[in-house]
Amino acid sequence: MTIKLQAAPVRVVSSPTRAGATTEVHGAASASRADTEPRVELAASHLAMNVQDLAAGFGSFRAVDAISLEIRPRTITAIIGPSGSGKSTFLRCLNRMHEEVKGAWARGTVSLAGQDIYGPGVDPALVRRHVGMVFQKPNPFPTMSIYDNVAAGLRLNQWGRVPDMDERVERALRLAALWDEVKEKLFQSGTALSGGQQQRLCIARALAVEPEILLMDEPASALDPVATLRIEELMRELVRSYTIVIVTHNMQQAARVSDYTAFLMMGEDRAGRLIEQGPTDELFTNPKDSRTEDYITGRFG
């Protein structure tokens, strides 16, 4: 299994496929991508993420501190915690979106398949092609049709025509469980869809780039309960081929949907720290830390 994060390749090898490691849909897609760009061989055995001693903030403000967390492949990890505990900041450090805000900084290591995404020479744009993101509020591109929204990541990331674009768009929309609802109106604006559909369109748009990991920042908080349920069902589908990290305010959602949970809370200095992490069943039924227990039983936050 290989990934390429550096702008300048270290060692170019002939197009290997990842079909053996992942599902059929995923493997086929990677094979075609491998044909178009040189790849760097890495000593990676699986596409997990490993966060070591991460601190991040804005200017003199430290939003998260000393977070170490392993994210296992093809699982859903939920990040829970009260407002201001740095959940979103932490998530945005995982694909280097955090640094897009003025004055933002991050220290520590976040390794993807064994390679530090904060290492020297790593291109953040390449990191983001492997680690996709879905935001709190659906944000389809208003100037583009549904089709073009899904195609945007592929089309705008390379010169020239993308082969099999129609198939890729359809596959991404099917993965996001949106195909049947939009197949008759692919060339209409995405902003005419309902909130839930728009969010699934954003998921399809993220999936079309064929990332290995999908970050979701409170993806259902702007949606009604039915649309929320659909997103949760979709996440359980997607986790068969993708690794998902979700930030949520909603503890029931974390309990329903995730395999692992990490609980963040801000300390005296207002920096968010990891209080407890573990398999979701254990953390919710038998929390080790009293603060976790207080939070999940609704005593604060």
Place this chain on the structure above:
Amino acid sequence: MNKSLWRKIVNSVMMALTGLSAALAALALLAVLAFVARNGIAALNWDLLSKLPTPVGVPGGGVVNALAGSLIVIGLASLLAVPVGLGAGTYLSEFGRGRFADVVRYLADVLSGVPSIVIGIFAYNLIVSRQGQFSALSGGIALGVMMLPSVVRTTEEMMRMVPDSQREAALALGLTRWRTIASVVLPGARAGVTTGILLAVARVAGETAPLLFTAFGNPYWSVDIREPIATLPHTLFTYAISPYADWQAKAWGTALILTSLMLTAGVLSRRAGRHGTA
């Protein structure tokens, strides 16, 4: 007299005053338009739009050379101001956070207040005095410099109005920064930017002062940008101050053509603003 009655009276008086002001403003505009239309329509005919000027005393003739000249000079101005203005506006909106950007912004605001005749002198010194010849090119540069500040500032403002969530969505797909700007931010701002450009064009299309010693005017047909060229506002000026009744009538016709062109640009810009606003 009780207080509430007094308030009601003050309220009505103030409303009447502001309403009167609005009516006066509208009246002034309508009066200008009506005046130009009444005097212009008498002189307006197909010859005016399609024929070259004739010598004094020879009947007929038109101002087609000035019509073509204006289009050429405005085209040159746009060729200069639109790419530079878009680029500078993009820089200010997407990257301009430091001192340099503040200076550019300030200079753009100052430049938009510089009298147009001063910009004409600038173009004269830059081009005409060196080439030893008046030219369409120097006129285009003068008008382009005049257009520049408004193109820069509208581009910046319209791009800033594109929400950051759009930029984040694009960056999260692994798009590079310039791709994000070119394919997401600029299209989102396109309607507003188009409006701004059309308004800038409409504004400079009527400028006469900077053309006096740049494009200079030309009674003959010329589309060579290295030669002096006739323009509508300049022809209007020359004809209006001439002692000949025929030329004065043509000046009114030219005024009508020019005003119609500017109104068209104004209407088009409103249209562009209404359609496809992000």
